[in-house]
Amino acid sequence: MTNTAPTRKRRKDDRPGEIITAAFREFDEKGFGRSTMAGIAERAGISRTTIYLYYDTKEAIFEAAIRGSVEVTIDIVAGMAKDANGDFRTVFARAIDLIYARLVSDEGGVILKTLVAEGSAMPDLILFYRQEILSKGEAAIRALIERGIINGELSVACRGDDVRVFVAPAIFAALWLRIFHKIDPLDINAFKEAHVRLVTDGLLARP
Amino acid sequence: MTNTAPTRKRRKDDRPGEIITAAFREFDEKGFGRSTMAGIAERAGISRTTIYLYYDTKEAIFEAAIRGSVEVTIDIVAGMAKDANGDFRTVFARAIDLIYARLVSDEGGVILKTLVAEGSAMPDLILFYRQEILSKGEAAIRALIERGIINGELSVACRGDDVRVFVAPAIFAALWLRIFHKIDPLDINAFKEAHVRLVTDGLLARP
DNA sequence: AAAGTTACTGACATAGATGTCAGCAACTAA
DNA sequence: TTAGTTGCTGACATCTATGTCAGTAACTTT
Numbered sequence: 169m170t171n172t173a174p175t176r177k178r179r180k181d182d183r184p185g186e187i188i189t190a191a192f193r194e195f196d197e198k199g200f201g202r203s204t205m206a207g208i209a210e211r212a213g214i215s216r217t218t219i220y221l222y223y224d225t226k227e228a229i230f231e232a233a234i235r236g237s238v239e240v241t242i243d244i245v246a247g248m249a250k251d252a253n254g255d256f257r258t259v260f261a262r263a264i265d266l267i268y269a270r271l272v273s274d275e276g277g278v279i280l281k282t283l284v285a286e287g288s289a290m291p292d293l294i295l296f297y298r299q300e301i302l303s304k305g306e307a308a309i310r311a312l313i314e315r316g317i318i319n320g321e322l323s324v325a326c327r328g329d330d331v332r333v334f335v336a337p338a339i340f341a342a343l344w345l346r347i348f349h350k351i352d353p354l355d356i357n358a359f360k361e362a363h364v365r366l367v368t369d370g371l372l373a374r375p
Numbered sequence: 376m377t378n379t380a381p382t383r384k385r386r387k388d389d390r391p392g393e394i395i396t397a398a399f400r401e402f403d404e405k406g407f408g409r410s411t412m413a414g415i416a417e418r419a420g421i422s423r424t425t426i427y428l429y430y431d432t433k434e435a436i437f438e439a440a441i442r443g444s445v446e447v448t449i450d451i452v453a454g455m456a457k458d459a460n461g462d463f464r465t466v467f468a469r470a471i472d473l474i475y476a477r478l479v480s481d482e483g484g485v486i487l488k489t490l491v492a493e494g495s496a497m498p499d500l501i502l503f504y505r506q507e508i509l510s511k512g513e514a515a516i517r518a519l520i521e522r523g524i525i526n527g528e529l530s531v532a533c534r535g536d537d538v539r540v541f542v543a544p545a546i547f548a549a550l551w552l553r554i555f556h557k558i559d560p561l562d563i564n565a566f567k568e569a570h571v572r573l574v575t576d577g578l579l580a581r582p
Numbered sequence: 583a584a585a586g587t588t589a590c591t592g593a594c595a596t597a598g599a600t601g602t603c604a605g606c607a608a609c610t611a612a
Numbered sequence: 613t614t615a616g617t618t619g620c621t622g623a624c625a626t627c628t629a630t631g632t633c634a635g636t637a638a639c640t641t642t
Contacts, residue, residue: 199493201408215591285492286406287554323580329569333544340543347494362536370577373530422621
């Protein structure tokens with residue numbers, strides 16, 4: 169048997185997803201700026217010019233990826249709202265779990281990193297991400313806190329605080345993983361627990 | 376008087392600094408990846424080829440900038456150690472002030488953003504930044520906390536916590552300013568106060 | 583099985599950034 | 613003033629990534 173490997177395949181429906189997956193690996197390793205269509209094509213195992221049949225530019229691939237993460241966000245926010253009846257510590261810990269799972273994942277992390285890197289050059293995407301992803305998550309956290317205040321669990325003082333402070337360590341952790349983790353590992357679970365403990369209790373000893 | 380503007384100037388000693396300043400603006404606006412030697416030169420008001428007399432590559436310019444911020448870090452750490460005798464809240468607030476001032480500045484912020492963007496492509500710089508900048512700051516914060524624990528001000532539980540959690544909101548704020556601030560401003564002072572309040576007190580109401 | 587459709591590819595042309603180098607202009611010293 | 617030094621520049625060659633397009637191979641239909 170000669171066993172000549174098929175030189176080409178035709179897979180119109182699968183291509184977009186394959187290209188995005190390949191692009192993520194390329195963006196992650198090289199950074200968006202140094203990534204090329206040729207590099208993405210190679211990882212996807214197709215010819216460079218094939219990509220143009222589906223996406224016009226690198227930016228278009230990235231945009232498609234971001235738009236795809238809108239539904240993921242909706243799921244996460246829904247997950248936060250579900251079973252939000254426990255005490256604040258429990259509910260918040262669950263919310264933080266969901267956020268970390270997303271941001272620590274390759275997809276969420278690379279999107280975040282790429283937005284930081286190239287955001288100034290793509291104002292439309294920045295706006296989209298802000299409106300469809302970040303503000304949804306922010307509102308969900310705000311709701312949790314408001315519930316806690318009404319419960320009497322949380323001090324009223326924190327109503328005026330910028331909600332972003334409470335989630336910031338998660339973003340920090342996601343970026344750390346992509347940049348310093350190889351030379352200086354970060355224990356995600358320990359960090360996550362410290363995060364939750366900080367937000368609920370703070371550092372000062374309670375009398 | 377004819378007042379013909381001088382076509383060229385010769386300023387060997389000032390050039391490196393001028394180039395770095397111009398490069399920062401270029402990196403900030405275009406992102407490191409889209410920045411070019413031509414763009415930097417234009418901002419510096421010199422010919423593109425002149426840059427090569429001082430720096431071989433874009434990366435070399437960025438590296439010089441990072442190395443320059445080592446002494447800034449030393450100053451900051453020294454500033455934290457100075458007058459570290461007040462109660463924890465006061466001392467920590469002063470430390471956070473110094474960190475924000477640095478990270479919110481154009482120089483500190485652009486370095487941070489660029490490292491996030493291009494770090495995977497420059498492992499040496501990542502290592503350098505980690506060792507000479509981040510770990511210095513981390514150690515300083517850790518010292519503050521240890522003092523608080525010994526004082527009895529802080530609960531012993533937080534000794535095991537990852538120190539990076541306590542500073543993470545500052546990094547978040549620095550990046551937010553560079554990315555989302557135009558479409559969704561962040562009130563730095565309010566954010567900073569919320570940060571300090573969170574780290575000291577947490578959210579849960581104190582009995 | 584033959585004709586028709588189309589996903590895919592290699593080859594070409596273009597644009598933009600890089601790096602080099604000989605020559606010029608600005609400064610210095612005598 | 614003049615000769616010497618050197619910081620600076622424009623022009624050239626190279627290299628890399630992009631985008632297009634006609635042709636080919638794989639699949640579909642009849």
